[in-house]
Amino acid sequence: MASAEATLRTAMDTGMDLVQISVHAGACAMCVPVQGQVYSISGQTPGFPVLTPEVRTPLHPWCGHRMLPVSPEILRAEGTYEALQKFSVDPDHAVTDVYDYERVERGTFVGRPKAEAIKVSEQFAESRRKKAA
Numbered sequence: 001m002a003s004a005e006a007t008l009r010t011a012m013d014t015g016m017d018l019v020q021i022s023v024h025a026g027a028c029a030m031c032v033p034v035q036g037q038v039y040s041i042s043g044q045t046p047g048f049p050v051l052t053p054e055v056r057t058p059l060h061p062w063c064g065h066r067m068l069p070v071s072p073e074i075l076r077a078e079g080t081y082e083a084l085q086k087f088s089v090d091p092d093h094a095v096t097d098v099y100d101y102e103r104v105e106r107g108t109f110v111g112r113p114k115a116e117a118i119k120v121s122e123q124f125a126e127s128r129r130k131k132a133a
């Protein structure tokens with residue numbers, strides 16, 4: 001938890017208001033709905049949801065998700081600002097891995113229906129557990 005607090009403090013100290021939740025395959029049902037989304041720490045950046053305690057990572061013990069400060073200028077320069085804004089306020093779609101995420105970022109995909117994303121992600125986690133066993 002300390003590192004999450006440090007991330008938010010550093011972001012705010014350097015004038016950055018947006019943080020993005022990292023994305024990884026095999027995320028749990030709790031994390032799939034938030035991964036890849038961009039949140040406003042202060043709630044002052046229009047068009048992005050507020051970073052409430054419910055979406056601050058880590059979301060559970062052993063959660064591998066991190067909050068990464070992102071710059072709106074860089075998102076605009078990359079041409080991903082609008083797509084990420086749309087994705088971040090859409091409660092019905094989610095991504096299962098970086099391949100999904102990259103399509104969302106490019107604006108060619110809105111994400112998978114949330115229930116499907118959770119199912120695919122949990123199946124991946126399960127197959128990985130079987131391989132490790």
Ligand SMILES: [Zn+2]
Binds near residue numbers: 063065
């Ligand atoms: Zn997580």
